[in-house]
Amino acid sequence: MTQHIDPQVIGELNPPNRLMLTPGPSSMDPRVYRALATPLVGHLDPWFKGCMDDTQVLLRQIFQTENRLTMPLSASGSGGIEASVVNSLEEGDEAIICVNGVFSERMAVIASHTAAKVTKVEAPYGKPVDAEDVRRAGKGRKIKIVGFAQGETSSGVLTQIEPFRKVADELGALLVVDTVASLAAVPLHVDRERVDICFSGTQKAISAPPGMSPITVSPRAEEAFRNRKTKVQSWYFDLATAMNYWGKERLYHHTPPVSLIYALREAMRIVVEEGLPARWERHRVNQLALIAGIEAMGLELLVKKPADRLPTVTAVMIPGGIDDAKVRNQLLDEFNIEIAGGLGPLKSKIWRVGLMGHCSQKPYVLLFLAALEKTLLDQGFRVPSGAGVGAAVQSYTHARTEAVGVSR
Numbered sequence: 068m069t070q071h072i073d074p075q076v077i078g079e080l081n082p083p084n085r086l087m088l089t090p091g092p093s094s095m096d097p098r099v100y101r102a103l104a105t106p107l108v109g110h111l112d113p114w115f116k117g118c119m120d121d122t123q124v125l126l127r128q129i130f131q132t133e134n135r136l137t138m139p140l141s142a143s144g145s146g147g148i149e150a151s152v153v154n155s156l157e158e159g160d161e162a163i164i165c166v167n168g169v170f171s172e173r174m175a176v177i178a179s180h181t182a183a184k185v186t187k188v189e190a191p192y193g194k195p196v197d198a199e200d201v202r203r204a205g206k207g208r209k210i211k212i213v214g215f216a217q218g219e220t221s222s223g224v225l226t227q228i229e230p231f232r233k234v235a236d237e238l239g240a241l242l243v244v245d246t247v248a249s250l251a252a253v254p255l256h257v258d259r260e261r262v263d264i265c266f267s268g269t270q271k272a273i274s275a276p277p278g279m280s281p282i283t284v285s286p287r288a289e290e291a292f293r294n295r296k297t298k299v300q301s302w303y304f305d306l307a308t309a310m311n312y313w314g315k316e317r318l319y320h321h322t323p324p325v326s327l328i329y330a331l332r333e334a335m336r337i338v339v340e341e342g343l344p345a346r347w348e349r350h351r352v353n354q355l356a357l358i359a360g361i362e363a364m365g366l367e368l369l370v371k372k373p374a375d376r377l378p379t380v381t382a383v384m385i386p387g388g389i390d391d392a393k394v395r396n397q398l399l400d401e402f403n404i405e406i407a408g409g410l411g412p413l414k415s416k417i418w419r420v421g422l423m424g425h426c427s428q429k430p431y432v433l434l435f436l437a438a439l440e441k442t443l444l445d446q447g448f449r450v451p452s453g454a455g456v457g458a459a460v461q462s463y464t465h466a467r468t469e470a471v472g473v474s475r
């Protein structure tokens with residue numbers, strides 16, 4: 068029998084006010100909450116069509132592209148992976164997917180659901196894949212796509228785009244780049260770097276709610292889609308028909324999440340007001356301060372080479388004898404701060420601290436380091452008093468003097 072519960076017992080929704088220093092979702096600016104709460108209109112309302120125009124203009128600005136096919140998919144970031152591979156791959160095609168973590172592995176898994184042949188080129192978690200290995204793997208073969216994650220969120224690794232573009236050119240392949248964890252936080256120029264298919268997620272450095280996946284497709288990739296011999300295996304993610312709605316005609320395809328589009332529009336206005344170069348620099352400087360603090364506390368990072376560190380996600384090795392969950396639970400219960408644990412082979416080995424979008428702020432870095440010191444001390448790990456905050460303050464002071472050209 069269906070259980071009936073009095074709504075008074077369930078109570079009005081009243082979530083805790085967390086500081087989400089996770090690898091996504093990130094905390095949101097109050098302006099984005101206000102946009103979410105504005106009145107709903109129909110998805111074919113003439114006013115909403117203007118709102119869609121704004122959304123696409125802002126998306127193109129953030130991706131730095133003039134691609135016609137640019138829109139937010141009604142899906143989380145995984146939907147962006149799915150759309151990228153199912154539109155580009157069919158029977159007879161070959162794909163090379165660079166795997167250095169859980170999310171790039173997901174791209175390989177989703178590609179394996181198509182009829183194409185998929186080759187994985189791997190690197191250990193904590194390092195980027197070597198483009199030279201992709202060149203070797205593709206030699207003498209006809210490759211349709213080369214795919215990788217610019218930001219691998221499971222390990223906090225950044226991969227440079229240029230060497231992969233070069234190899235993809237040699238192989239005659241389209242370049243597919245996952246920027247779920249990097250868009251609006253890490254330099255990216257879709258047109259200049261000639262990325263053919265680029266997708267992201269709204270809940271990370273854009274700091275909008277989860278549930279949408281912005282995607283942009285180059286004219287060359289669009290042509291490859293047109294030249295397919297078979298139908299795209301997914302109706303929902305067939306970008307040609309989805310673009311009937313996001314293109315000039317604005318024809319019904321499916322009912323999009325109107326309120327999420329409002330929120331995304333406002334979050335992107337905030338990104339563009341700040342300016343991309345300033346935003347990239349903010350993420351860089353805050354991560355440097357976080358890292359200075361973490362290392363001063365005697366903790367180690369998973370990603371050893373500074374150039375390989377993704378500014379939005381810092382992977383911290385959990386010291387021996389310290390319980391992963393106890394630390395994370397104490398941070399949550401005592402300080403209302405959420406960080407994440409490791410995924411897959413890195414489970415219980417690392418903490419992942421996210422400084423994404425709205426959360427990449429100096430006060431949050433300093434608060435987190437102080438909270439972590441208290442928590443580690445309570446859990447029996449000896450930390451030199453105030454070392455984390457002190458080192459972060461030094462890092463900020465150094466960054467500021469560098470910026471104004473003061474010699475010390």
Ligand SMILES: Cc1ncc(COP(=O)(O)O)c(C=O)c1O
Nearest residue numbers: 143144145170218220247248268
């Ligand atoms: C790099 C990367 N790709 C894809 C995804 C999948 O996104 P979602 O969880 O929104 O489906 C994530 C999620 O964390 C991610 O970090």
